[in-house]
Amino acid sequence: MKPLAPESSITLMIVDTARLLRKRFEIALSHVDTGLTVAEARALAFIWRNPGLRQTALADRMNVEPMTLVGYLDALERAGLIVRQADPADRRAKLIVLTEEADPVLDKIGAVMKDLREEVLFGLSEDQRKLLEGLLGTLKDNLLNVETEALTR
Known part of the structure; x- marks a missing residue:
């Protein structure tokens, strides 16, 4: 029997959001004349x-x-x-x-x-934007700390 998929997975939500954001960033860049790929x-x-x-x-x-x-x-x-x-x-x-x-x-x-x-960030208040930035900063710091620890072992 297969395990049930999690009802909510913040990890996958962040991965999906990052992928969508990168895709949107690359599309937006393609419409600007920077002289670069x-x-x-x-x-x-x-x-x-x-x-x-x-x-x-x-x-x-x-x-x-x-x-x-x-x-x-x-x-x-x-x-x-x-x-x-x-x-x-x-x-x-x-x-x-x-x-x-x-x-x-x-x-x-x-x-x-x-x-x-x-x-x-459309629809988010300034307080929500600051909170989100702080939370994402903490997640990033946690991941960098785990990565650094893994490299020093």
């Missing part, structure tokens, strides 16, 4: 939110293979939007840094993110 614009947005990360850490955060990210970074570097700098702690590793030339593109990506945020 949607994947490159998404990578640039991740770099913007996570400045100075190593390439490997960025690939991990984006949930893409490191070689896939290299292609995006190559294109962003050719466009003059990022530079790869040697990590002072490990010269073999590269840190990803935005250039000033990225600012106009980031303005466009930021406008997409703002519009999407308003679309997704």
